[in-house]
Each structure stands twice: as C-alpha cells, then as structure tokens.
Amino acid sequence: MHKEKKYRMNQMTEATTDSVVGPADLETTTTEWNRRDFLKTAGFSLAAFMTACSKTPVNKAIPFLIQPEEVIPGKAYWYASTSHACGSGCGVLVKNRDSRPIKLEGNPDHPASQGGLCPICQASVIELYDSKRIYNPQVFRKGSTWAALDSFVLKNLNKTRKQGKQIVLLTETITSPSIKFYIKKFLKKYSNASHVEYDPISYSAILDAHEVNYGTRFLPQYDFEKADMILSLDADFLGTWLSPTQFTKDYRKNRNLDSKHISKHIHVESRLSITGAKADKRIVKSPAEILQLVKDIESALQKNGEHGIATNIAKELKHYKGKSLVISGINDIGIQILVNRINKFLGNIGKTVLHKNPSFQKSGSDNAVSQLLTDMKLGKVGALLISDVNPVYDLPEGESFGELMKTISTTLLFTTKKNETAELCNVICPLPHYLESWSDDEFISGLLSMTQPTIRGLGDTRTFRKSLGDWIGYEDDERILIRNYWKKIYSTRKKGNLSFNQWWDNLVHDGFVNIKEKSLSIGRYKQGSVPKSNFNNGMTLIAYPSLQMLDGRHAENPWLQELPDPISKLTWDNAANLSPKKAKELGLNQGDVVKISSNGNSVEMPVYIQDGQSDKVVAVSLGYGRKGTERFKNLGPDWIQKKVTLDEGELVGERVNHLLERNDNTLTFSGISVNITKTGKTADLALTQTYNTLKNPENTAPPSMKVRPFIQETTFGEYKKDPSSGAHHGHQVVTLWKDDHPYEKHHWGMAIDLGACTGCSACVISCQVENNVPVVGKDEVFRRRDMAWMRIDRYYSGDGEDVDVAFQPMMCQHCDNSPCEPVCPVLATVHSSEGLNQQVYNRCVGTRFCANNCPYKVRRFNWFDYAHNDELENMVLNPDITVRSRGVMEKCSMCIQRIQEAKIEAKAKGIPLADGDIKLACQQSCPADAITFGDLNDKESDISKLVEDPRHYHVLEELNARPTVGYLTMVRNREEEKGGNHHG
C-alpha cells in the first residue's frame, strides 16, 4: 500500500487499525521510549564518546534493556514533521540519533518550503533541551499535577460562568483544524466564552483591508515565482515577512539567468533589510513618504499624471500587468487597501495574488485585542486563558495588561518557557516542544502538515489541544484527538481515493498531504475608502522584527542571540539604527547610548550607524529585552579579564514594544514620532564585522585597485551580452609549487552564487548545529573570538541612503595551495588526497600560525573550553563531530562527516557515489539554493559545470592559493551600469 519508506514514522502510527482507536492502541506506547530509556542511552553516549585521554578509564557501556524495533545505536533516523518555530509552517526532516533529535533540515518534498529552512527553525532544536523550560504544571506558582490543575480550572470556569463573566481564550493564530474544532466545542460548552487571536508581529491590516475590499477577512497566498515584477513596500519577504523560506524559494525560481528574462524587484523601505539588499532597485523613503508614494502610484496607474518616481513605477507595473506583484509589510489598513486596489487594477488577482488557497499563517486581529483590553478594563472578563503568546511583553499596553490581569480571578497560560506573562498567571500549563508533540496544521489552505513526536516528552507537559479536549470531555490521547477529528471529516476534504488508514499513514510518513482547499466566501471587489494613517512626518521610529528574534519568543536561544544580524552584524543586542547623516546631525557616534522617547515612554539603547537608511527614521528591532534572557549573565568562558555578558538584572537588548502605537485599533510599527536625546553613556557593541566597504583607503590604494575585487557584480542586460561581464581580469600568478597533487579519485569543490544568496543566515546556523560550534558570549564576540565556521560578509557600495549591498558567505576555501599548511610546525593541517584542507585537532598545539597566514580569515581558535556544562543541552551535540577543546584551531571541514557517511553508504550498496549524494549542511539549508557542492573530477557534475561558467571567480585570486570554493558574479536586473565592474 505504501510507497517506498524514506523516513521513519512515530511507532504509534504503525499500529493503526480500522476500528475506532481505543485503549488497546495506547498500549503500543510501552514500546516507545520512556524517559528512563532515553537517559540510559544518553548515559551510554556520554560514557562512550565523552571520555578520553585519561589513563585506563573504566567506561561503562549500557545497552538497551529492551531492544526497540529498527533502532540501531549510532545510526541516524529521519522523521518528517513540521516546524512551529517561526509560524510559517515549513516542512522539516528531523535527524534522530540514538533517540534524540539533533538536527532539523527542510523537507525537500514539502510544497511550500521546498527543502529550505530559516535560521530560527534550525536553531529551535536546542530549545527542546532547555533545562530552564517549564516541565511541570503549576497552580499558584507551586508544582501541581494535571488532575489537580484540571479540577481547579474546571471549578473556576464554572464559577465564572455562574458569575456571568466572560471566559476569553487568547491565542496566537491557530492553524490546526483540530484545535479549531476543539475550541469550537469549548465555546459551545461555555457560552460566555470567546476566542481572540493575535499575532505579536501583526498582519492584521492586510486581513482587515481584504475585509474592506472583498468582504471576507483573509490573507491571500502570494506567488513570487509567477511575478515578473515585484514591488515590495517595506515587506521583508526574503527575511522575516510571512513565509520567507517559501518566498525565497519561489523568488529564486524566477531569477534563473538562463531564461530570457528574470524578475525585476523594486523595494521601497525606510531601513535596510536583506530583501532591500537583494532588490534590483531600492528606494529609501520614510513611512509617511511611502504612504504618499503608494497613493501616487495608484493615481498614476489610473491617469497619466506626473508624479516623478511613482509614474515610472506605475509604467513598469502596467508593462507587467497580470505578472506583477505588489505587497506591503506595513501594518496600516490605508496602505493595504491601496495595495489591494493596485493588485486588482493590474489584474494580479488569481495570478500572483491567490485567493483560492489563502494563507492561514496569520489571522490575528488587532481590533479584537483592543476590544479585549476594553472588556478587561470594564471588569467583564472573569477568566483569561492564554495560549503560547506573551501579551505582557508583546502588546504596547503590556504593562497595563499585566495590571489588569491581576484583577482577573482565573488567569492561565500555556507556555513552554517562563516569560513576562507567566509571572502574572495563576495557572501554568507547560506545553511540549513541537518536536515532542503531535499536531495537524493547515498553514496554507489545501496543504495539511503533520507534526509528530520524535522523542518521548522530557517533562510532564500537555498540548493546548489535549488540555481543551480534557476540559470538554474528549479525554483521548493527543494523536487520537487528531486522528479522530480527521477520520470524521477526511472524506469531505481528501484528494484521491485512499482509505483513511492509508491516507493517515501517508500524512505521517510524508509530513504533509494535499487536501481540498477550504472554500472562502469571497465577496465582489469593492473599492473601499482609505482610512487616515497616522505616520508622522518628522523623526520617527520603525520597530522591525529582526531575522534572529522575530517577536522575541526565541530570545532564550543562545544560537540565535549569537547569530549576527545579516545587515548590521550585531550580536547579543539590539541598537538604535541611525543613518550616518542623522547621527552626525545629532552629534552621535556608534556606541553612544541615546534615549528614544515617545508619548512619555522611553527606552535607552546604543546607536548603530547604518548606511542605506532614511534620515528620518530610527530603526530598532523587536524581540529583545525579554525576561528570561538574564540567564545569559555568565555566559562565556571564565577568565581574569572576563566581562559578564549582562549586568545583574540586565536583559539582552531593550524592549521597544511599549513605544508602539495604535492607529484606530491597528498596531503601528512605523511612523511613530520620537525624540532622540544623547545620554552621555556609551556601550560596547559586539559586532562580527566592523568594516563596511571594499574600498582601499585613498592614500594607500594602488592605482589599479581602488576597490578590492572580492565582489563581482554585473547587470542582467550586460550579462546577456557578455556572460563574463563584471569579471576582474588580469591577475598574474606565480607559483612556488609543483603541480604534483593529482587528486585521482575525488576533488571536492563548492560554488556560491552571489546573485542568489540573500544573506538570510540559514547556512550559518545549520553549520553551527551540524558541527558543534560553541556559543562564546558577548564579551568574546567583542574580542573577535566568535567561533562560527561560516560567516556572511556584507559589503556596501555607494553613499548615504543609496547603497548597494552584497553578501558573501565565507568559510574555509580549501585551497589547493593552502597558505595555512606550510606554516604549521606540527602538520596539524594537511591536504587530503581529495583536495580538502584537513584540520587534525589531536595534533594541533595551538601556535595559530595557520590562522595568521590564512588570507580569508576563516580559522577559529579555541581560546577556552567553551561551556558544555548543561548536560541536557549537550544532547543536541552531533556525536559524529569532535567537541573541540582549548588550544586547538578549527575551521570548516566541508562537512567531512557527511562525505564519509555518503562514501560508506555508497560502498555498502555497491554503487558509485553520484553527484548530489552528498549535501553539506549549509547547502542543504539554503532557501535560495545558492550553494553547490560536488566532485570537480566528475565532468558531468553540477559543480564542474559551474566552474566552467564565465561568472565563476575566486576571491583573492592573485594570491594563487587556488581555492576550491568559488563564487559566481552577482547579477542584478537593472538598466544602468553602476559602480563599474567592481563593488565598492
């Protein structure tokens, strides 16, 4: 009945029977791993791998008591599941090693995410092993049991009902059809109950605008693949907006240089985002100016007025009628209605803006939250049940929300971690991490995604669905709650004619299934009137979700905290981004602490001087200043000059949510009038890159090299005329070395397409997870001792607001003439017969000569033994990679463990290694498919073809280090030739 099985399924599913699932089925759980078994294997792994170098240590080897079926210690198994970390619902494959998930990768078959995975989802695996998670139910801050908690809650809900007060379920967007069903049942049981959804990063305006224009509140699906012309009005769709991985995949497909034309992307924004950095044309405007621009474009489309830049954009949009896409990430109903009008006028509906299968990724309503606040003020709410949101932190009215919560007799929070709201709640229901729970989610209409446990729960946790089920009398197991729900309705929504059991098994095995779209009653298009926006014309604040933190729910994740912002390269902090001109005007230098105040609220934070930003805005990222981040106080190695990452009681970064405003009820993230004053204090910013351009200083620049040619850039028109355009020619190379390394079997090589790379940093986190790269803390980053094997260099060219940005992923270049190798006195870094530069940790004595001689600066030295004290957190370490100790050098190994595994696998199967069998961690995770890896000796391989491509070049070619990692010239779709051949 089954196709070939590629992934494992949670064992519970394999016991499916036709009859209604009863307790008999539950018994299969005994073959599942329990906590004890898990700890046993953990003990085995620890004993087996972590001890070495002491004299005849007595190591224990503790096998399973009862052999789980199909589990072989040391062998990785994969489960298909769904990520719940960022809310866009990407399909993931979970790598499970000795019963513990250790790595997440995008599911290549998943129709939406198509194999990519954003840094946040990749990093979320470490949160599973967070020893500071809440593991037990709590009532009045005391540990409790679920039975006691349930009776307490039910008693209070009944009391509230009798009192005639409201019960409010406050949740984030619910994407699970089964949860929606149980909520409906809950609301039916408690007639005085209501359900309020909100999204911390609000998309409410888009939904509300669609209600105005189409009569139904919905969020359409955007198809970037079909869009030949993209106008983005401050929508960071490659970084953080809505579903970045899916959009990057689709966007990339329409930028294939072999085709006749590629998409043209115009980006209008106030700050500098990675999407803006990728745009073919970037226009910098303050939020008020953006509003004016949209109005002008709309009127320029209708009649041929003269509006300058708007006319030009309108002309281009008209040229691409039905093949264009206009989007806006500004949470303002006025702008969104205008965007809807433009898309309607251009005939994009049904082509690039899809109403048939809308997105359910966001459905929160700002109006509803405002209404809830009013009700709370009036004392109408008797019980507030909050699920997995943190209103006290998220909402601008957070503080008063917290005060009001104290007046409500029953406050309950479903959460995985302690947070601002948890402190004020009577009852805490701990949620499991998504890697230990079941879920069914319809993030996009017609695409049902499955989440299955890949580890037995580490704590006494329970999902929202199960809790609701228990309270309304569906006291079934989690899986059965979902299964029974779908059993009932699957005939109305299934595609094809599989039996329910087959359908379910496919769903669990593949991680997703296509179903019939939910039909929405979309009304006839109405023009609608544009409500007033309240964007201020003066100095304004823009609060944006950063690529690492989004709304701050992952603030406790050390990997994400140490991930440099792709634009500012800032770690462990958020800063007030100001344009160079504005900073000069205010007499501010980078690192000066300023006070940003608005309407009596204020925040103090250091200044970061950001090129390419509007002079009228100060941009600050959301998601910082979360309680719970004080845990990072002592992060980093202990030594005499240690500066603590955080002072006593300090949090990582500053919260700015309280500066946000509401226009009518809609939450405004930009255009908020602020005052900036100097405080006289300064702060250290932990940046991983402190130089911004490739210009040589004027007094020292050789005449032939005003700009260093690390980035080659050309335009699409030029490229079509001459594919080698943009290339830097004429390096004379002399060599000391004889050509006596033939690389007879394999010769591994890599190419990175700078035209495709968006700087999203998925590869950086993927590399960190795969290769056990340690987190070092703010102080060490400040001392340039960050350990990332892979970094993304970012270079600006141009001046002021009008800058071009280039991203260049940089890791060990595995040079054929490696400069690091001859200088090592102990042969700890040597060349392999397959062209890899190997680092042998056990030989290294730590002279650091190699790092000094590396022109690419990709080697990292272990100045300390970085903390691995948290035994639970150590579960995430990849057992195939050595945990490096103090005093050794390390660097990218080209995922040698993956190469070895693929070779061993091919050998065992008796077939030769095929191109594409080996996927490196960075390559696999890339949503833009910018990285290609393969065998240079195989002339048919993708990499060999790319090396022959006229766009292919090496960085620092003139040194004749002969790297095997190459780059492909960046191609932008613009007319004018800008900056000549070189980026500078």
Added chain:
Amino acid sequence: MQKQLKLVTLLIFVVGLIIVFSNSTYRMPGNQQNYEPIQPIDFSHRLHAGEMDIPCQYCHYGASQSRHAGIPATSVCMNCHKYVSATKEAFQLEEKESVFEGRETESITSVEISKIYEAMGYDSQGEPIEGKEGKSVEWVKVHNIPDFVFFSHKPHITAGVDCTDCHGDVSSMERIKQTEDLSMGWCLDCHRKDHESLDNAPERTQLLLDCATCHY
C-alpha cells in the same frame, strides 16, 4: 679513563632504556592492550561464539549497519535464555539427584543467568514480576578509542574484514580481552597494505590514509 667513563654511563643509560621499554608493563598513554576487565556477568564468548558457534552479528547486529557494533540489549539475551536457564550438565545432575532423592525435578537457574533475569525484572524462573522495572546491565567497555577518532564498523564489514582481525580469537576467550593495541600505527599498518585478500576492499587503499578518514 674519562672517555671510558662516559661510554660506560651511556651504555648503562641505553641498557636502562631498553629494559624500561621492553618491560611489558610499559605502554603509551591510552594503550589498553590486554585489557580484560571483570564484567558484571561472567559472559563467556568461548561458550557462545566458540562452542555454540553463534555468529558474531547475531548479537552485535549493529556492526554491518552502523558505527557501533553495539552490545546486545538484555532482551536479545532473553531470546535464548527464556528457555535456557542453566547448563546441560547442571540439568542432568539435578535430574539424577532428584531421581536419587525421589523428588520432583526442580527447575534450576545458574548464578550468571539469574543476573539476566534480575536485569529484566524477572524472578529466578524467568517469569516477569508484576510492577518490577528492569535495569540494564552495566558492562565494562573493553575497546576504547579517544573521541577524536571516528571508527566505524560498517565500512570494515563491507570491505570483508574479519571480526577476529581486530578483536582476536574471541571464540576462545572466556572473558573478553583487547588483543590489539588499537593505536593509530596499528590502524595504518592495515590501511597501508594491499588488500587482495579482502572480498570487497576499496579500490585504492591509499585514499584511506587521509587524516580526515578518521579525524573530524
């Protein structure tokens, strides 16, 4: 005279070195050759692998599929020891004695096998005890390699290396013992050889001399 004294001192030094190095108790740090620790259960490889001729991979089934050959789960022991609770001789003796004493033959469990039952949470007859949880046997690991070495059984089994090549004649060992020194030189001795004798050796053994074959 001075010269002679020097020569004699040198000679004594060299002889001393030879004595020290030839002494069998001296070894490089980490070298555990001839390590033969006492195990929690007196499991006899001689009996199982030798006399009974059970294939190695019946118990160590991970070897052909994974890095680790693995130590069998206690449940694997129970595949046979559900039925075998003592030696044949012990049974015959008990039968003789019971006939001699004119009583019913009792089922008997050997001391070592009762440890398996104990681990499983069973009673001395090998029957599960209600509500009793088992506890895995904590074997002492014999073959240890440092954690910067990545040895995988799988490619060696694929290549047709015999288990005894590295583990010695296990079928004659009462208690398991590390026969080789498992040093890098010892690994390379084999990796450098031309492996015509192996069924499925890599085409070029030379390739497997890269550091990154084992160190990453």
